[in-house]
Amino acid sequence: MSEIGLLPVDAPATAPRPTARRAGYWLIATGGVMLAVMLIVTAFGPFIAPYNPAAISPDSLAGISAQHWLGTDSIGRDVLSRLIIGGRTTLFITAIAVSLALMAGLVLGLLSGYMGGIVDQMVMRALDVVFAFPVFLLAIAVVAALGPTIPNLILTIAIVYTPILARVVRGPVLSVKRWDHVEAARSVGVSEVRLVVSHILPLVISPILVETSLTLANTIFTVTALSFLGLGPPPPDPNWGGMLAEARQFMELAPLTVIAPAAAIVFATLTFIVLANGLRDMLDVGGQR
Amino acid sequence: MARLILIRLALAVPILLGVSIAAFILVRLLPGDFAQTAAGVTDVSAATLDLMRHNLGLDRPIWAQYLLWLGHALGGDLGTSFATKRPVTSEIFPRLAVTFELTLIAALMAMAMGVATGLASARLRGRADWAVRVWNGFILAIPNFVVATLIVLLAGLYFPQIGIFNYTPFFTDPVANIGSLLLPGLSLALAVSVTVSENTRAAVLEIAAQDFVMVARAKGLRPRSVLWNYLVRNALTPVITVTGLRVASLLGGSILIETIFAIPGMGQYLFDSITSRDYPVIQAIVLVTAAIVVLVNVLVDIAYIRADARVEM
Amino acid sequence: MTEPLLDVTGLTAEFVHRGETIPALNGIGFTVAAGEAVGFVGESGCGKSVMARAIMRLAPEGSSVRLGGAVRFQGTDLMALSEARMRDIRGSRIAMVFQDPMTSLNPVMTIGAQMADMIRRHTGFSARQARARVLELLDDVGIRDPQRRIDDHPHQFSGGMRQRVLIAIAVSCEPDLLIADEPTTALDVTVQAQILRLLMRLRERHGMALMLISHDFGVIAGMVERVNVMLGGEIVETGAVEQIFAAPAHAYTRALLDAVPRLDAEGRQA
Numbered sequence: 040m041s042e043i044g045l046l047p048v049d050a051p052a053t054a055p056r057p058t059a060r061r062a063g064y065w066l067i068a069t070g071g072v073m074l075a076v077m078l079i080v081t082a083f084g085p086f087i088a089p090y091n092p093a094a095i096s097p098d099s100l101a102g103i104s105a106q107h108w109l110g111t112d113s114i115g116r117d118v119l120s121r122l123i124i125g126g127r128t129t130l131f132i133t134a135i136a137v138s139l140a141l142m143a144g145l146v147l148g149l150l151s152g153y154m155g156g157i158v159d160q161m162v163m164r165a166l167d168v169v170f171a172f173p174v175f176l177l178a179i180a181v182v183a184a185l186g187p188t189i190p191n192l193i194l195t196i197a198i199v200y201t202p203i204l205a206r207v208v209r210g211p212v213l214s215v216k217r218w219d220h221v222e223a224a225r226s227v228g229v230s231e232v233r234l235v236v237s238h239i240l241p242l243v244i245s246p247i248l249v250e251t252s253l254t255l256a257n258t259i260f261t262v263t264a265l266s267f268l269g270l271g272p273p274p275p276d277p278n279w280g281g282m283l284a285e286a287r288q289f290m291e292l293a294p295l296t297v298i299a300p301a302a303a304i305v306f307a308t309l310t311f312i313v314l315a316n317g318l319r320d321m322l323d324v325g326g327q328r
Numbered sequence: 329m330a331r332l333i334l335i336r337l338a339l340a341v342p343i344l345l346g347v348s349i350a351a352f353i354l355v356r357l358l359p360g361d362f363a364q365t366a367a368g369v370t371d372v373s374a375a376t377l378d379l380m381r382h383n384l385g386l387d388r389p390i391w392a393q394y395l396l397w398l399g400h401a402l403g404g405d406l407g408t409s410f411a412t413k414r415p416v417t418s419e420i421f422p423r424l425a426v427t428f429e430l431t432l433i434a435a436l437m438a439m440a441m442g443v444a445t446g447l448a449s450a451r452l453r454g455r456a457d458w459a460v461r462v463w464n465g466f467i468l469a470i471p472n473f474v475v476a477t478l479i480v481l482l483a484g485l486y487f488p489q490i491g492i493f494n495y496t497p498f499f500t501d502p503v504a505n506i507g508s509l510l511l512p513g514l515s516l517a518l519a520v521s522v523t524v525s526e527n528t529r530a531a532v533l534e535i536a537a538q539d540f541v542m543v544a545r546a547k548g549l550r551p552r553s554v555l556w557n558y559l560v561r562n563a564l565t566p567v568i569t570v571t572g573l574r575v576a577s578l579l580g581g582s583i584l585i586e587t588i589f590a591i592p593g594m595g596q597y598l599f600d601s602i603t604s605r606d607y608p609v610i611q612a613i614v615l616v617t618a619a620i621v622v623l624v625n626v627l628v629d630i631a632y633i634r635a636d637a638r639v640e641m
Numbered sequence: 642m643t644e645p646l647l648d649v650t651g652l653t654a655e656f657v658h659r660g661e662t663i664p665a666l667n668g669i670g671f672t673v674a675a676g677e678a679v680g681f682v683g684e685s686g687c688g689k690s691v692m693a694r695a696i697m698r699l700a701p702e703g704s705s706v707r708l709g710g711a712v713r714f715q716g717t718d719l720m721a722l723s724e725a726r727m728r729d730i731r732g733s734r735i736a737m738v739f740q741d742p743m744t745s746l747n748p749v750m751t752i753g754a755q756m757a758d759m760i761r762r763h764t765g766f767s768a769r770q771a772r773a774r775v776l777e778l779l780d781d782v783g784i785r786d787p788q789r790r791i792d793d794h795p796h797q798f799s800g801g802m803r804q805r806v807l808i809a810i811a812v813s814c815e816p817d818l819l820i821a822d823e824p825t826t827a828l829d830v831t832v833q834a835q836i837l838r839l840l841m842r843l844r845e846r847h848g849m850a851l852m853l854i855s856h857d858f859g860v861i862a863g864m865v866e867r868v869n870v871m872l873g874g875e876i877v878e879t880g881a882v883e884q885i886f887a888a889p890a891h892a893y894t895r896a897l898l899d900a901v902p903r904l905d906a907e908g909r910q911a
Binding site for chain 2: 702737741748807810
């Protein structure tokens with residue numbers, strides 16, 4: 040499920056930097072707008088949502104109407120409200136989980152890359168083992184082990200995505216370590232911490248920004264997929280994946296119950312993909328997954 | 329070259345060992361008492377439970393348990409299912425075959441679609457290039473289970489005569505079998521086809537600039553001949569290896585697809601066994617799946633080594 | 642006087658790159674008679690490779706080239722031909738040998754296959770007939786044990802042998818004109834002489850005209866009857882080889898000649 044990578048840039052010989060930059064601006068602008076929309080809607084969710092997402096009504100499987108802009112589900116709950124509140128939950132989990140993964144990945148990657156030697160080898164072998172598991176399989180196993188609650192979901196996602204972020208951090212660290220002026224600075228007695236901060240971090244920021252965007256997109260995948268299988272936030276919290284799964288039963292009668300959560304999932308994922316590609320174009324990072 | 333291959337194989341061993349340890353520990357973390365769950369029935373006397381624990385080897389130190397399990401696993405014995413009381417190996421094998429078939433079909437479809445769009449993008453340029461890239465970007469944003477659900481919806485609404493949930497085993501009716509796996513395969517294949525498409529495009533662009541393609545043109549060969557024998561055949565190596573690297577994501581996705589289309593593969597089996605707390609099965613599936621990923625990655629690396637040898641020497 | 646095999650007049654070439662036009666050939670003109678061997682000498686960047694490709698109308702991938710002037714080959718202006726007709730001519734009437742044998746062969750096809758595809762393209766040979774012809778050719782160019790080698794892949798051949806294969810490919814359809822663009826530059830010195838001898842032998846046997854392009858006067862001498870000296874997209878001097886050697890008129894030609902290490906030079910500094 041860690042499918043999402045970057046769209047290729049033309050080889051530098053054919054596409055001059057300014058064009059790539061301009062494309063980058065547009066992509067980031069678009070992605071930024073999409074992100075802003077999502078954030079605003081979910082932040083003000085409880086105030087915007089016309090109904091209580093858990094409110095059952097006898098008006099089930101209704102189509103688009105004035106009372107229910109996106110119709111209702113099989114037990115009469117308003118789809119739009121569930122979409123909005125569900126988005127809150129999904130994005131909340133995503134944001135926290137990826138932040139955790141980012142912090143853990145930074146620490147692990149910096150440590151491993153900087154210390155090198157046996158520590159680096161051990162960490163890399165351990166990460167190789169993690170990489171051997173399909174992301175989704177691992178997520179299922181961990182959630183099953185810990186139980187499907189929101190904190191556990193956050194923890195699972197963080198565990199599953201830390202390795203890739205650690206690896207992305209480690210790369211620049213390894214190469215910078217060998218640079219002459221870093222050696223020189225070290226020999227003059229500049230503290231290790233300052234070395235890391237002033238030399239290594241700036242190099243790491245670009246690929247990390249891009250990779251984090253990709254991870255955000257992949258996390259939306261994973262969270263919604265887990266909740267699709269019933270391993271997501273427990274009821275009554277609505278969530279997009281769960282909505283999709285529930286809608287399967289009567290989907291021919293009310294296609295909107297499928298299309299609405301599907302569109303929401305695609306929108307959220309697309310936001311981060313667009314941002315990732317825009318960042319990559321702008322920061323001119325060698326994009327690869 | 330042989331040396332490089334041996335090194336790569338050797339590297340796989342510690343990873344596989346690590347995988348087995350991880351699988352072992354993961355299952356031990358699952359809630360519930362092992363013996364209790366094995367017994368199945370809730371009111372079992374403490375004495376019986378103790379006996380069961382002893383039989384299952386649970387009273388030995390954990391590393392001994394692991395080695396015992398590992399030893400059995402290497403010999404092909406993956407334990408006994410709590411639910412069906414039959415050997416796990418015989419339960420997994422047919423389901424593994426099904427998932428393998430689904431994954432293979434998905435991989436082939438992904439390659440076909442990806443190579444076609446990648447070629448179009450690289451050779452036609454301009455509008456076609458732009459269209460393919462927009463399409464790719466959009467497709468990537470649709471998770472495979474969403475694709476699958478939408479496919480089922482579309483079929484239900486507009487083609488109700490097509491039976492979607494009609495998986496037929498291979499030996500019953502090969503044609504129907506493959507037919508029933510086409511739509512599930514498509515759901516899995518779409519996201520992977522994007523990666524294949526991008527890689528094909530990059531490969532073809534790079535190869536087209538090579539000297540031997542210029543020589544082919546200087547020979548007066550027809551464009552189609554140059555395209556297939558000189559461009560595509562050389563682009564296939566990176567394409568196949570890239571698809572191989574995507575096995576992990578195909579396997580992960582198959583869990584969802586099998587659930588949606590009611591296909592009795594490993595993914596569905598995993599899900600069922602988690603729900604029913606069938607620990608030996610969970611352990612075995614995790615181990616087998618990860619082992620497959622590791623092995624495929626090794627094969628891909630070996631293919632790279634051989635391809636490099638051809639080009640560099 | 643019979644019409645020359647190749648008659649180039651006012652050949653210009655410009656590269657168009659992101660709106661900028663970069664000239665490469667500045668209106669060059671020369672002739673090649675049937676069966677004649679003509680040399681083209683100049684340093685890199687003088688446009689000799691561009692000229693060779695312009696005659697064959699082979700633009701490099703991913704760049705756009707504007708050609709002008711006339712290239713009359715056996716009476717027909719190649720510039721005016723359709724691409725399809727040009728494809729018929731490439732390989733069968735005009736053939737080319739390129740500079741780098743290590744990258745000029747398709748790594749995933751057997752030697753036999755990539756020799757046969759050209760033969761079958763330009764003749765009606767069956768697979769078996771083409772294979773027999775390939776074996777003949779491999780023998781002609783000095784590949785030992787052709788029966789076994791025909792199914793080998795390029796990476797199993799050395800650089801010198803690959804160049805022999807490429808030469809075999811070039812002469813396989815008995816072209817009237819062979820263009821050799823720096824055929825020995827990428828090879829060891831010992832192998833260079835062998836390859837040049839091979840070219841000479843094949844040329845005599847088939848009666849082909851030869852355009853030999855090199856930056857090295859030493860390679861040209863002994864192989865050709867006439868020489869064109871190129872500089873900056875133009876031909877700055879032309880004449881019989883002995884005459885150029887004895888009394889170079891242009892300053893650049895003199896500089897080129899001076900660059901060639903000569904056994905009979907009496908204490909001349911390069």
